[in-house]
Amino acid sequence: AQTVTQSQPEMSVQEAETVTLSCTYDTSESDYYLFWYKQPPSRQMILVIRQEAYKQQNATENRFSVNFQKAAKSFSLKISDSQLGDAAMYFCAYRSAWISNMLTFGGGTRLMVKP
Amino acid sequence: GAGVSQTPSNKVTEKGKYVELRCDPISGHTALYWYRQSLGQGPEFLIYFQGTGAADDSGLPNDRFFAVRPEGSVSTLKIQRTERGDSAVYLCASSPGGSGNTIYFGEGSWLTVV
Numbered sequence: 001a002q003t004v005t006q007s008q009p010e011m012s013v014q015e016a017e018t019v020t021l022s023c024t025y026d027t028s029e030s031d032y033y034l035f036w037y038k039q040p041p042s043r044q045m046i047l048v049i050r051q052e053a054y055k056q057q058n059a060t061e062n063r064f065s066v067n068f069q070k071a072a073k074s075f076s077l078k079i080s081d082s083q084l085g086d087a088a089m090y091f092c093a094y095r096s097a098w099i100s101n102m103l104t105f106g107g108g109t110r111l112m113v114k115p
Numbered sequence: 116g117a118g119v120s121q122t123p124s125n126k127v128t129e130k131g132k133y134v135e136l137r138c139d140p141i142s143g144h145t146a147l148y149w150y151r152q153s154l155g156q157g158p159e160f161l162i163y164f165q166g167t168g169a170a171d172d173s174g175l176p177n178d179r180f181f182a183v184r185p186e187g188s189v190s191t192l193k194i195q196r197t198e199r200g201d202s203a204v205y206l207c208a209s210s211p212g213g214s215g216n217t218i219y220f221g222e223g224s225w226l227t228v229v
Contacts, residue, residue, distance in 0.1 A: 108156070
């Protein structure tokens with residue numbers, strides 16, 4: 001079974017600075033998808049960014065980018081120019097390319113943004 | 116609708132009671148998922164529907180939990196003889212189906228069993 005580990009329960013960043021959230025995963029599959037979701041106090045999980053494992057190029061969405069290291073099974077999220085609205089729980093998630101029924105989530109990282 | 120809609124938003128029930136949680140997915144989405152999120156943890160998979168049938172219910176913790184999706188749209192998660200350990204946020208999600216499609220989540224139903 002796949003597992004996803006987020007080793008940072010909490011992170012703090014100064015507004016306008018850059019922060020990196022870590023995620024590692026374990027799988028025996030070669031084809032899969034990785035995601036970062038943001039969960040604000042409203043509880044809704046909002047997709048931040050996704051990465052297909054077969055793509056070597058790291059995904060980027062505006063201020064959000066990932067560092068995908070397939071051999072190391074590492075998938076970190078970098079947030080540039082942090083904003084107060086970025087404060088939330090961030091979850092890393094794994095999804096098999098062959099078994100489409102579920103996302104496997106990490107335990108989450110709480111990001112605090114200081115003004 | 117514009118997004119995944121879940122009702123009720125919050126539910127407080129007494130231990131031993133029966134509860135139903137409803138999910139209205141994004142129109143046209145064939146895949147529907149239920150997850151459970153305990154306080155301070157990531158969501159855990161419960162069940163997945165493709166159309167009307169439960170394609171994978173391996174995440175349901177025991178036979179007190181049951182879910183249906185009779186017409187391939189709205190789904191109801193049913194919990195019998197609730198226990199205090201069932202207290203959690205129950206998240207519903209939907210997607211167009213297929214492993215590559217994005218899964219969209221609702222805001223969840225926060226169940227408290229007292």
